[in-house]
Structures are given as structure tokens and as C-alpha cells.
Amino acid sequence: MKSKNVLLGMAGVAMFSSGAMAQKPANIILINLDDSGNGDFSCRGAIGYQTPHIDWMAANGMSMNNFYAVQPISGASRAGLMTGCYPNRIGFAYALNPGSPYGISEQEETVAELLRDKGYATAIFGKWHLGDEKKFLPLQHGFDEYYGLPYSNDMWPFHPQYKFPDLPLIKGNDIIGYNTDQTRLTTDYTNYAVDFIHRNVNKPFFLYLAHSMPHVPLAVSDKFKGKSELGLYGDVMMELDWSIGEILRTIREEGIEDNTLVILTSDNGPWANYGNHAGSSGGLREAKANTFNGGTRVPCFFYWKGKIPPASVCNNVYSNIDILPTLVEISGAKMPKLKIDGVSMLPTLTVDPTIAARKYLCFYYHKNSLEAITDGRYKLVFPHKYVSYDGQVPGNDGLPGELGEGEVKECELYDLRRDMGERVNVISQHPEVVKDLTREAEVWRDELGDDLTGRQGKARREAGKSVKAAK
Incomplete structure (x- = not known):
């Protein structure tokens, strides 16, 4: 059945591509929320506010129910989104601080560069976080227009601990x-x-459209202040939903809805220790800065009138690194010259949601630690220490709570189809699955390395460096 689906997918995509060539290439709108979790929308069980426009996207497009941020932290996740690569392949780790001497390398081709070379107008409005020196800013990496913050909105005068440097607002360069x-x-x-x-x-x-919200410090306009029954966080989510509604309304009024793909996702899971100023993972284990599902499994919806079946659901594993090759295939642009890790989701989106283009996904974190790997159903977790929110008293009204430390002492296996919350270790029941996932992990350790096992990897590239980093 799987081979039949693949053949159908190839045929369907070929028909789609030939049809697309006859008209203007599809417009693409990518909306990335900051620290929004799987339980933050009313269609996913949020209580105290409604998100009717996001709910409408889910009802009229495809919900990706097994979709992951490639890393559970902002900068690295966005590096993967823009390049289609595991962040550690391109020298990215963590989230860059203001004034960092590192950023995205000029040798990496972003999705914006690839699409602009195909004749697209390109713009980013919102958070960048791939370096704040001029050489790292969006206009040097494929974007025609830029307005927004170069990194997170809490860096640094708005942070409860750090107070400088000032937070810049940038237009162009x-x-x-x-x-x-x-x-x-x-x-x-x-x-x-x-x-x-x-x-x-x-x-x-x-x-x-890379929104700064709902990352702390939360802020909302007067027109939404006090509108929800969940305090400031609910107000912020209602305004974000309004924003998405404005985008959908505009493409509809301009008569380009049939030729515009809209994607909504988040860079990582919620920052749970901020308590009532944090989102909801929807009952998943742990949260941001953690490779359990609460930190990496993120909401994702695709809407494309007439191309993606309404109310469709995909349960196959995909990641935000798969967005670049998908957009390349849709647009007819060229793939990057250097090796990437993403796969195109187009057959899944437009032909059959059961088509599985991706077989495995690695969960790297910290500098270069391979903490887990999944085949979509099973997830093998390797021994490592991690930041833990479990059992900790969360913060309140913008102040963070304490964080604990957890440790996986021996390998653990979770059946994500039955146990999305990763509570029941079934490693003793599935030795063949463990063997398969371990074998695949070794392939990636050879390719990209693994600090947990002392492997260097043979295919990692360096991040971009400023002059001061080279000294």
C-alpha cells in the first residue's frame, strides 16, 4: 500500500507541477508564532478565548498532527526553517544573544534566496534571530523588505534579569x-x-510573518486588552488570531486565494515556567528547551484553496526543515547547492495525507547532542540531562518560576501513537524497533556527530562569523 501511495503521489505532483507552470507561480505566506504550544488554539482545546480564524484554517486545510520544530529553541529552529537543514549541520545552536559574533553563513541559501531567484518578491515582518550584524540580516539573505526585531522581544531591557543592550527595531538594514x-x-x-x-x-x-508573540514579555494592543477570559495570554492569542484573519481576508479580497499557500506554525513549544504568561503544550511532556514532545511538537496548518483538501489530517512525521523543499517544489525554484535535510511534503499536502515522505527525524539539542530519534510512531530517547518543568512552581505575571533538572539514565522508547505524552517506556516490548532506530541514529552520528557519544561528524558546516569572531 505504501508503494502504491508513493506512485500516486509522484503522479499527482507531476500533474500539479505541470498545471502550476501554466499560471503565475503560487504565492506563499509563512506565519511563524513564537513559543506557541499545541494547546493554544480553540480547535486544540484552548479555554478562555477563541481563535476562529486559526480554527477556520484547520477546518479548511490540513492539520499536521505529528509536526516538529527541528530544535526546541528559537534561533536554531528558525535556522532550520530558513535553510531546510538540521541547525547543527550549519553551525547553529541555542538562541543567539544580542551582539553575537555569529549568524547565518553566506554560503547557506535561504528559502527567500531560492524564491527570489525564481522571481518572487520577498519580505519578512517580525522576528529574525539569525544574527544581528548587517551581514546576517534578512536583506543579505534573500529578503527584499524587513521590518522587525533582530532577536527575541525580551532581549534585554524587557528581561527580568538582564537589562542591556537596548532592543533595536530595524527597517531594512x-x-x-x-x-x-x-x-x-x-x-x-x-x-x-x-x-x-x-x-x-x-x-x-x-x-x-514572524510574530514576536506570544513570547514573553507579553503585550497586546488596546483593542484586545481584557477581551479574553484568560488574562493577558488569552488577549495576545486573540490578537494573533485577528492577524491571521487579516491575512486570509486580504488574499480573499485581492482574488488570489486560489493561488496562495498559507502556512501557520510555531518555532518551539511554550515556555512553561512563565505560568499564566505561557502557552499550553496540550498535555505533552515538558516544554521549550527540551526535546520531549512539549518542547518540539508544534502546531502546523496548511491552507490552499482548491489544492489542499479541507479538514484533512496528516499523522505522518514532518518538521519545519521540510518547509523549504516543499516551497521549492511548489514554486519550481532550484534546490540549494549544499546538502540539506528536509524533504518535500507536497505529495502529502495535495495528493494523499497518508503519504510519508519522511521516515526518520532526529532531535539534536545543545551544541550537538543527539537526544532522540523517531520514525513517526516510536521515539527512542538516549541518555541525557535536561531542563525540567515537572514538579516546579511556575512563575506569574511575567516573572519566571524555577527550573529543575531531569535525567534519562538509560534509553527509553515511547509509542507516540498510543502515548503522545511520553509517559510509558515500552523499550522492553519492541527490541526490533530499538535496533532499527539505533542503527539510524548511528548514520546521523557519522554524518553530523553527537556530543553525547563523543562523535564529531563529517558533514557539519560553520556558521557565519563576524570580523570580531575571526580574531
């Missing part, structure tokens, strides 16, 4: 202000995005 009023961010990003769509209806465009 220029700093246009510091320590901006964050109640404006969601509205401003949305207005820039809507204007970009209006200006580019007659040519293909790639819009990357």
Missing part, C-alpha cells in the same frame, strides 16, 4: 528605534504584511 512599545508589534507586523500583499498581487510573493 537600519535601526529606526529602540525599546519600542511592544503593544504595537502584532498590529504593525500585520499592517506591513497586508500592505506587502496589496503591492504584489501581480507577481509571485513570499511573505514571512
Whole structure:
């Protein structure tokens, strides 16, 4: 049956591609939320507020129910999203701090570069986090327009512990202000995005709307303040839902809905120790900065009228590194010259949601530690220490709670089909699965290395470096 599905997928994609060639290449809108969890939308069980526009996307598009951020932290996750690579392949780890001498390398081709070479207008409005020196900023990596923050909105004057340097707001390559009023961010990003769509209806465009919210410190405009029954976090989610509704309304009014793919996802799971200012993982284990599902399994919805079946569901494993090759195939752009790790999801999206283009996904974290691997159903977790939220008292009203430390002392295996929360270790019941996943992990240790087992890897590339890093 699987081989039949693959053949159907190949035939369907071939028909799709030939049809797409006859018209303007599809517009692409990629919306990336910051620290939003699987339980943050009313279609996923959120209580105290409604997200009708996101719910509408889910009802009229495809819900990816086994979708992962490639790493459970902002900068590394976004590096994977933009390049289609495991972040450690391209020298990325953690989240870059202000003034970091590192950033995205000029040898890496971002999805924006690939699409611009195909004739797309490209823009990013929101958070970048791939380096804050000029050589690392979006305009040097495929984007025609940029307005937003170079890194997280808590860096640093708005952080409970650190207070400097000031937080810059950037337009193009220029700093246009510091320590901006964050109640404006969601509205401003949305207005820039809507204007970009209006200006580019007659040519293909790639819009990357990278919201700063719901990352702490939370902020919301007056029109949504106090609107939810869940305090400030609910207000913020309602405004983000409004933003997505504005994007959907604009493509509909411009008559380009049939030729526009809209993607909604999140960079990692919720920052749970912020308590009432944090989102919900939907009952998954742990949270942000952790390779258990609460940190990596993120919401993802695809909407494309007439191309993606309404109310469809995909349960196969995919990651945000798979977005780049998918968009390359949709647009007819060229793949990057250097090796990437993503696979195209197009057959799954447009032909049959049961088609599984990806067989395995690795969970690297910290500098280069292979902490787990999954085949979509089973997840093998290797011995490692991790930041733990379990049993800790969360913070309140913008202040973080304490964090604990957990440890996996021996390998653990979880059946994600039956135990999405990773509570029951079934390693003794499935020795053949353990053998298969261990064998695949060895392939990746040889390729990319693994600090946990002392492996260097043979195919890692360096991140970009500033002059001060080279000294």
C-alpha cells in the first residue's frame, strides 16, 4: 500500500507541477508564532478565548498532527526553517544573544534566496534571530523588505534579569528605534504584511510573518486588552488570531486565494515556567528547551484553496526543515547547492495525507547532542540531562518560576501513537524497533556527530562569523 501511495503521489505532483507552470507561480505566506504550544488554539482545546480564524484554517486545510520544530529553541529552529537543514549541520545552536559574533553563513541559501531567484518578491515582518550584524540580516539573505526585531522581544531591557543592550527595531538594514512599545508589534507586523500583499498581487510573493508573540514579555494592543477570559495570554492569542484573519481576508479580497499557500506554525513549544504568561503544550511532556514532545511538537496548518483538501489530517512525521523543499517544489525554484535535510511534503499536502515522505527525524539539542530519534510512531530517547518543568512552581505575571533538572539514565522508547505524552517506556516490548532506530541514529552520528557519544561528524558546516569572531 505504501508503494502504491508513493506512485500516486509522484503522479499527482507531476500533474500539479505541470498545471502550476501554466499560471503565475503560487504565492506563499509563512506565519511563524513564537513559543506557541499545541494547546493554544480553540480547535486544540484552548479555554478562555477563541481563535476562529486559526480554527477556520484547520477546518479548511490540513492539520499536521505529528509536526516538529527541528530544535526546541528559537534561533536554531528558525535556522532550520530558513535553510531546510538540521541547525547543527550549519553551525547553529541555542538562541543567539544580542551582539553575537555569529549568524547565518553566506554560503547557506535561504528559502527567500531560492524564491527570489525564481522571481518572487520577498519580505519578512517580525522576528529574525539569525544574527544581528548587517551581514546576517534578512536583506543579505534573500529578503527584499524587513521590518522587525533582530532577536527575541525580551532581549534585554524587557528581561527580568538582564537589562542591556537596548532592543533595536530595524527597517531594512537600519535601526529606526529602540525599546519600542511592544503593544504595537502584532498590529504593525500585520499592517506591513497586508500592505506587502496589496503591492504584489501581480507577481509571485513570499511573505514571512514572524510574530514576536506570544513570547514573553507579553503585550497586546488596546483593542484586545481584557477581551479574553484568560488574562493577558488569552488577549495576545486573540490578537494573533485577528492577524491571521487579516491575512486570509486580504488574499480573499485581492482574488488570489486560489493561488496562495498559507502556512501557520510555531518555532518551539511554550515556555512553561512563565505560568499564566505561557502557552499550553496540550498535555505533552515538558516544554521549550527540551526535546520531549512539549518542547518540539508544534502546531502546523496548511491552507490552499482548491489544492489542499479541507479538514484533512496528516499523522505522518514532518518538521519545519521540510518547509523549504516543499516551497521549492511548489514554486519550481532550484534546490540549494549544499546538502540539506528536509524533504518535500507536497505529495502529502495535495495528493494523499497518508503519504510519508519522511521516515526518520532526529532531535539534536545543545551544541550537538543527539537526544532522540523517531520514525513517526516510536521515539527512542538516549541518555541525557535536561531542563525540567515537572514538579516546579511556575512563575506569574511575567516573572519566571524555577527550573529543575531531569535525567534519562538509560534509553527509553515511547509509542507516540498510543502515548503522545511520553509517559510509558515500552523499550522492553519492541527490541526490533530499538535496533532499527539505533542503527539510524548511528548514520546521523557519522554524518553530523553527537556530543553525547563523543562523535564529531563529517558533514557539519560553520556558521557565519563576524570580523570580531575571526580574531
